[in-house]
Amino acid sequence: MDYIKDKAPPVREDRLRACNAYGGSCNNLVDQSKKGCLNGIKRTFSQTQGCQLNLSLAILNTIRDAVVIVHGPLGCGGANLSVAGINKNFQQLRDSNARGLLWVNTNMGESEVINGGENNLRDAILYAEKEFRPSAIIIVNSCVPAIIGDDIDSVVEGVQGEIQAKIVPVHCEGFKTKIMASAYDAVYHGILRNLIPDLDAEVKSKQDNKNQLEELQEKYRISRTVNVLNVSSMSRIDEYELVRLLKALELKLNILPCYAHPEDFLKATEASLNVSICATHDDYFVEHLKTKYNIPYVLRTIPIGVKYTNRWILDIAKFFGIEEAAERFIAQETKLLEEALVPYRELFKGKRVMIGGGEIRVVANAELLTYLGLEVVGMRAYHYDQFADEMLDEVREGDRVPFNVATGQPFEQANLIANLKPDLYVGHVGGNGWAGKQGIPVLPIFHQSNIFLGYTGVFEFARRLARVLKNPSFNRNLGENTKLPYFKNWYEKDAFSYIDEGNG
């Protein structure tokens, strides 16, 4: 894989044959995925969702000391308004001087649609530099400039010489892809092209400036350092847990890309291994770091729940040849954890649960819930691609549990909940409120204030779960007093009635 010379990465429909519309059993999904039959399935009724620009911003907005320029009409990136007051606190957990989210919209109007918006973009870049003196100016490109043919790369080239900040164009126009996760590739593409140094030049300058001892020390440090790639919806305490796990194996961590400073990416090549916590999130980045800089990677699983946390640690340990130490650590950790979980298990026994979220996380979460003694009765993932095949294949009773691939689409969820009647919904943002209105308890997962990863994450998850189950009155009252916007007969139809496989 080497797309870095191109201005924009390919979309996931093309690169990964990903799909965002499916309903059926887990086993059938894996079969179809392996045959490549999922690509292009559509819905004849659909509800709105995010686009790759929205999701790109979710990552890019976290970058410290940067200004984001949304090149498009006023509404594009408007969701920033809802995080503008909150994001600063999370940035300040990494740097107490962080300024929070700063953004500029190029405000393309009718005249720009006709005459082009390149001047607006240029003005916005110069303003961002002069007003904020940031380390990086990140440009996200929306639908309108893309369709009218604004050449943002030549604007960037023209203006880069005049300013200090590194300009990072990210091509993420929404209409190009149905797979919101294409955003991850668009963002990493921009980072790879603009924030990560050319390795040859860097090696040369290091040789010029360092003596032999320093060089050896540096080499040793790098040999014990891994890049751990975080996601924007995990918390600082999640990161501390991962640091704790790998520190036990005497490894050092660089944590990228979320909440990083633009300069932190200079260090991305100073590690001996890249470790992903979510293949869907990181495959584009780690593949390129391997191709260009010869840094190997671990991309297999996510450290959620005991089984996959163990697997995650062992995969890393194997690379460094320290499996024995890892096994000892895991044995000690799991023993402590299992003792701590004893008081909760009775409460969870036989509870039926539905799960929603990112594909890898949903499957890992199903494993976690099953481990805690609950019964998984349904899963929903934002999209599906080959990265979940191995994990989904391991789902117990995979021929029975329905799997719904849907970016949002709360109408399908409402139908599933009405018919499966789970005791609990566990979900990532977007579907939780709707589940709540159906009267069942909801446990939100992946949040910037909660821990979810590693062994500590398992315990905290159980603790929160027990709390939510202990008093579900709020949602029960909602369920009795609110109505979802669907006709009654929708709940009598098959939940996947509007998925049209004929278009596949």
Added chain:
Amino acid sequence: MSKFIERPRYLCTLGGAIATLKVLPRVIPIIHAAAGCGGNIANALHGASGYLGSGYCAGLALPSSNIYEKDIVFGGEERLTEQIATTLEVVDGDLYFVVTGCMVDIIGDDAVAVANRFHQEGKPVLGAETGGFKGNSYKGYDIVLSKLFTDFVEKNPVKKKNVVNLFGLVPIQDVFWKGNLNILKALLEKIGYEVNTFFGEGETLDNLKYAGAASLNIVVSDVYGIEPAKIFEEIHGVPYVIAPLPIGAAGTERFLRTVGEALGTKETIIEKVITEEKARYYSYIERLADVYNDLDFQRYSVVVADVNYAPAIARFLADDLGWLPELVMITDVLTDEEKQLVETRFQDFTSGIRPKLVFDTDTSNVSKHFNASWQKNNNDRYFDSFSPAFVLGSSLDRDFATSIGAPHLGVSYPLSNRVVLDRAYVGYRGALSLVEDIFGLLVGSR
């Protein structure tokens, strides 16, 4: 040509259109746009307006054609037709309203014609072009209202003398819209009128449908809702009066007199209501006599808000609270004529206070205008500092407030640092809430 905007406080035309439809009872927006438009707007509306939430059929439940590259090349009308038909099967509403995003307007899909075909078959479907590049949220509000007034409001040559319509207060952009409408409605009921506000508590689509029988439209804005009011007058023969948003005793008295005059209401009725309401208002305000005077609760202040709120709040601070609103920044995109009109609203405060008024869309400029209007201390021993101070604005203005050591109350969109349910700031009753919130901050930080 338009200029970039740093941290804009509104969405695009489509955003305003969706916001307006979202809070109309049992109206289902159908978005004909790229997939992300609705999702992005949903987040902004839910999380930046005091946690409004998804609503009945909004948030991620918004029906949307989710067109992408292939539809843009070959046209999206077929996909829209399919989406409207399936929406009518699945989603339970009384009116379905197709709104469009930039891409479909640019490629020339005729979404309105598609909606009309359903309408002709007797289905309750309307449509309007709302491509984001046409303007900001306020424009979306005007387009949707205009369309509803043209095609949904039933023609009725017989007017009811005691019925009025009230609009111009833009839902969600006015985070307190629903509570505010309640209060204005109650006030007008008190002077003897039935009021349709369309977006208010307990109203149904019928309030809109039969709005043509009203004898007057009251537009609570110098800028927003004016275009729809003109269309209303043209089609339904109902005149309109502009009566700017009233907050507090001074503003509300003016409001009642303006409306009373336009309606030909007996002066004695207006006077009676003013007297009663004022008496109730001061029976509470009186409680502040001690704390205001014992703790010296007069404040310098800065107001950052839209064109409806800024004059109303500034007048309230100056004429009701006896404060010193020194700087007011209006953050909307306005024409020169609109700016001139709005300036006149700042010239007749009974207190004689004349705040410095600036029109600026960029968030960072609040502090620049502040520094330009109030000199910095150059290490002088004796210095007239801007203290004690108070900032009223959106949550984007919290940092500015911190920088001048002032408490901050969120009153204008976006509001992501407080939860708003039925709170209201207009009229006499709303002003009491505003006083509670402002002075609550002052005593809370003692």
